[in-house]
Amino acid sequence: MTYGHMARKTSPASKGRSGRARASVPRIALRDLTPRALLRRALFWLTRAALAYAALILVLILLYTFINPPITLTMLSERREVGVLVHDWVDADEMAPAVLRAVVAAEDANFCEHWGFDMRAIRAAIDAGSNRGASTISQQVVKNVFLWQGRSWPRKALEAMITPVVELVWSKRRILEVYLNVAEFDTGIFGVEAAAKGYFGVSADKLTARQSALLAAVLPDPKGRDAAHPTAYLNRRAASITDGAATIRADGRAQCFGED
Structure with missing residues (x-):
């Protein structure tokens, strides 16, 4: 008997055994799962997605300790809506010290004393029936760099989880440096360098105390306030910020x- 003849004789049996082996493996379709099994499977994949997202955010936080964030979702959204995006990154060492003090005085006077959340401001906001003034610079950095704009509860929850990590990994100077580079100062104008040039025709390191205060004063409403042509209210607000910055110093x- 030749080898080929043996192969032809045994081949059907082998195929049969292989077919039976494959047929014996159960294949479970989603429609065959019970509601409890479907819930377990959904929770499994949701957990995996949440862990993957957390890992990604942690990696970005570590990277952005040394690498400057190239762009944010807010910048992309603004460019899509208005067709303008002006953004020039500048290190904190190349900013006038007055602008760092002014922004802290205007946005988060207790910046150096909290771990990401200003509990005194939060309690005061709750007592006043508002959440205005309760968001710290650290929280705004997290929102601007890692999340999206809006007041939804999912975003707030993520912000609350990410902010302490940023405070733990980054220095206060790094947090403030990133904030001053990603904050919007005018329609499509992001960062203090672009704002200084756009409003006053100078670079960020040449800003005076008054110019710094005016820039800080427009942050709550960058589309509705003009640092180059301040209203009476904006002048009063800038004067108050100048006093606050002097106190901080x-x-x-x-x-x-x-x-120093």
Whole structure:
């Protein structure tokens, strides 16, 4: 008997056994699963997705300790809506110290004293029936760099989880540096360097105390306020910020973001 004849004789049996082996393996379709099994499977994949997202955010936080964020979702959204995006990154060492103090005085006077959440401001906002003024610079950095705009509960929850990690990994100076580079100061104008050039025709390191205060004053409403042509209210607000910045410098709070 030749080898080929043996192969032809045994081949059907082998195929049969192989077919039976394959047929014996159960194949479970989603329609065959019970509601409890479907829930377990959904929770499994949701958990995996959440862990993957958390890992991605952690990697970005670590990277952005040394690497500057190239762009944010807010910048992309603004460019899509208005067709303009002006953004020039500048290190904190190349900013006028007055602008760092002014932004802290305007946006988060207790910046050097909290771990990401200003509990005193939060309690005051709750007592006043509002959440205005309760968001710290650290929270705004997290929202601008890692998340999206809006007041939805999912975003707030993610912001609350990410902010302490950023505070733990980044220095206060780095947090403030990133904030001043990603904040919107005018329609499509992001970062203090672009704002200084657009409003006053100078670079960020040449900003005066008054110019710095005016830039800080437009942050809550960058599309509705004009630092180059301030209203009476904006002038009063800038004067108040200038006084606050001087106080921060005098009482030593500015030391936390690298000022002697």
